Every structure is written in C-alpha cells, then in structure tokens.
Amino acid sequence: MTxxxxxxxxxxxxxxxxxxxxxxxxxxxxxxxxxxxxxxxxDALDLRPGGILTYTMTATGAxxxxxxxxxxxxxxxxxxxxxxxxxxxxHLVYSTLADFIPGVEPYEFLTDVExxxxxxxxxxxxxxxxxxxxxxxxxxxxxxxxxxLDNLAKTVGE
Numbered sequence: 001m002t003x004x005x006x007x008x009x010x011x012x013x014x015x016x017x018x019x020x021x022x023x024x025x026x027x028x029x030x031x032x033x034x035x036x037x038x039x040x041x042x043d044a045l046d047l048r049p050g051g052i053l054t055y056t057m058t059a060t061g062a063x064x065x066x067x068x069x070x071x072x073x074x075x076x077x078x079x080x081x082x083x084x085x086x087x088x089x090x091h092l093v094y095s096t097l098a099d100f101i102p103g104v105e106p107y108e109f110l111t112d113v114e115x116x117x118x119x120x121x122x123x124x125x126x127x128x129x130x131x132x133x134x135x136x137x138x139x140x141x142x143x144x145x146x147x148x149l150d151n152l153a154k155t156v157g158e
Contacts, residue, residue, distance in 0.1 A: 037061025
C-alpha cells in the first residue's frame with residue numbers, strides 16, 4: 001500500500017449549495033457520479049457522520065463491459081461508504097470499502113471533499129483521496145474521479 005494522496009481540483013460556476021445538493025442527494029449522485037459508460041443507482045443514503053452511502057455501479061457501455069469482463073471484474077459492484085465529516089455546502093469526508101478487487105483483501109480508504117465559494121459565486125472543489133493498494137488502481141481511481149468531476153460540470157451546465 002502506498003501512502004500518496006490523489007488530489008483533484010475543479011472550479012464550477014454553480015454555487016456551493018448546488019454542488020452540495022448534487023453530491024449528497026440520491027438524485028444528484030445518480031445524475032453524475034458514474035464514470036462514462038457506467039450508471040449509478042443509490043441504494044441507501046444517510047447523510048450524517050457515521051451514516052452510509054451504498055450504491056450500485058453498473059457497466060453499460062460496450063468498451064466498459066468488455067474491460068470489466070476482460071479483467072475478471074463483475075459488471076455491477078455495490079460500493080459502501082461511511083461519512084465521517086459532514087459540513088453542509090463546505091466539507092464532506094467519507095471512507096470507502098474497497099471490497100470488489102479480485103485477489104485483494106478488503107480495505108478502506110478516505111476521500112475528503114472541500115467546497116469553497118469563489119468570488120464570482122461559483123465553487124472551487126478540492127477532492128483528496130487516499131492511495132489504493134497499487135499504482136494501477138491509483139491510476140484507475142484518479143481517472144475515474146476526474147471523469148466524474150467532468151460529468152459534474154456537464155450536470156451543472158458547463
């Protein structure tokens with residue numbers, strides 16, 4: 001396991017309250033959370049410290065289905081997150097259980113999301129995630145999260 005962090009930043013024209021809503025409601029999460037070629041369905045959401053987010057992500061695009069099958073991964077995986085810090089429209093921290101990787105013992109990693117208002121009424125988002133168990137999965141995590149943040153921009157009309 002490496003100790004590096006994966007850090008991504010984006011600035012959106014939408015206000016922090018709108019970004020927060022998209023990040024913390026079932027409808028919001030389902031509208032942008034999945035990388036291209038995947039869909040997300042929220043199964044449970046309890047937004048509070050100690051609360052959970054459980055969702056199922058399913059590969060739907062032809063390339064993504066082929067990738068998943070070619071790597072021995074299921075087409076659908078259920079993700080389990082536990083919120084550790086919830087400050088509306090400002091800060092969200094959650095632990096993710098990585099229990100879907102063939103041949104790797106389950107482990108948890110943290111994601112820290114900061115929302116800061118910009119001078120023009122938009123939002124600067126900084127997402128920092130703990131590294132995963134190897135460089136290949138760090139790359140997958142970074143690419144997936146970057147794609148999700150790009151999808152968030154599309155969702156808010158940018």
